Amino acid sequence: EDQVTQSPEALRLQEGESSSLNCSYTVSGLRGLFWYRQDPGKGPEFLFTLYSAGEEKEKERLKATLTKKESFLHITAPKPEDSATYLCAVQAYRDDKIIFGKGTRLHILP
Amino acid sequence: EAQVTQNPRYLITVTGKKLTVTCSQNMNHEYMSWYRQDPGLGLRQIYYSMNVEVTDKGDVPEGYKVSRKEKRNFPLILESPSPNQTSLYFCASSLSRSGNTIYFGEGSWLTVV
Numbered sequence: 001e002d003q004v005t006q007s008p009e010a011l012r013l014q015e016g017e018s019s020s021l022n023c024s025y026t027v028s029g030l031r032g033l034f035w036y037r038q039d040p041g042k043g044p045e046f047l048f049t050l051y052s053a054g055e056e057k058e059k060e061r062l063k064a065t066l067t068k069k070e071s072f073l074h075i076t077a078p079k080p081e082d083s084a085t086y087l088c089a090v091q092a093y094r095d096d097k098i099i100f101g102k103g104t105r106l107h108i109l110p
Numbered sequence: 111e112a113q114v115t116q117n118p119r120y121l122i123t124v125t126g127k128k129l130t131v132t133c134s135q136n137m138n139h140e141y142m143s144w145y146r147q148d149p150g151l152g153l154r155q156i157y158y159s160m161n162v163e164v165t166d167k168g169d170v171p172e173g174y175k176v177s178r179k180e181k182r183n184f185p186l187i188l189e190s191p192s193p194n195q196t197s198l199y200f201c202a203s204s205l206s207r208s209g210n211t212i213y214f215g216e217g218s219w220l221t222v223v
Contacts, residue, residue, distance in 0.1 A: 032209045043114075043200050043214030044153075051209070087153070096207045102152040 002027040006088050006101035013078055014109050021073040021104045023088030031096065033071050035064050036087040038103070044087055047073075078108045112137050114215035116201045122221045123191055131186045131218050133201030141207045142184040143168065144176065146197040147217075153200070159184055160207060191222040 003026045013019055025033065032051050036044035048057045050066040057064050061082065063074040073086055085103040092099075114135045123129055135142065143158035145168075155168030159178040173195055175187040184203075188195060199218045204210040 034212070036214075041198075041217065041219075043202075043216050044212075046211045046213070049209070049211065089153075091209060098155070098212070100153040102150070 002090065002092055002097070002099050004088055004090050004099050004101035006086075006104050008104060009102070010105040010107070012107045012109060013075075015079055016077050018074070018076045018078070020075070021086055021106070023071040023073070023101055024069060025071070025088075025090045026069075027090050027092045027099075029093035031091040031093045033066055034089040034091070034098075035071070035073055036089065038085045038087055040085075047086075075106070078106075080108045080110050082106065083108045112213065114201055114203050114213050116199075116215040116218050118218060119216065120219045122223065124223055125192055126190050129188050129191060129220075131188075131199060131201075131220070133184045133186065133215060134182050135184075135201075135203040135213070136182065137203060137205075137213065138181065139203040139205055139213075140181070141205065141210075142178065142201065142203045143212075144174070144184070144186045145200045145202060146170065147200060148197050156186070156199075158207070188220075191220075193222050196220060196222050 005024045007022045035047040038044045048064040053068045065072050085105045087103045088101040117132050140161045144156040145153045154170050157176040159165045201215040202212045204212045
């Protein structure tokens with residue numbers, strides 16, 4: 001069964017304290033892995049798509065990486081405005097179904 | 111501006127009173143879908159549509175109906191809402207089902223009492 005597990009569930013960091021969020025996945029034939037940011041009461045906002053192991057993408061303080069079993073979202077020198085829930089999702093070739101993880105709630109303290 | 115627009119944003123209704131949540135996108139996307147988001151359960155797909163007049167069930171379709179008569183619109187219908195349908199609902203669209211960026215609406219908070 002295809003699965004997506006995100007860890008940790010919640011993370012509190014001081015401003016400037018770099019860290020990484022993990023997305024472990026089990027899927028037969030990965031079409032793509034997606035990262036989204038979601039602010040409270042808002043719709044998820046697209047960040048990155050990764051298609052193959054070894055791929056990396058960056059946007060401001062965020063960098064997403066992909067291996068055959070997991071993806072990391074690295075946050076460098078975070079600011080309070082980076083506080084949000086970060087969602088990971090995978091899509092399989094087999095049926096194009098998209099499965100979302102439950103997210104990591106990130107809180108950056110000033 | 112590329113947008114997925116849902117209405118209403120907030121609704122409190124009573125058990126059994128039919129309601130419709132509208133969704134419209136301005137990106138000429140073929141693929142549209144509805145999700146519900148509940149604490150501890152994450153985003154779960156209710157229904158999706160590959161194109162006009164083509165709809166299919168997602169993971170949690172019970173109690174919901176959809177229609178896709180026009181490319182831009184994909185309303186979600188609750189024929190007889192029940193309290194277990196209290197949730198945050200998101201409409202989403204993408205160019206196609208395969209590997210494309212999904213754009214989400216702002217969400218509709220629905221409470222059924």
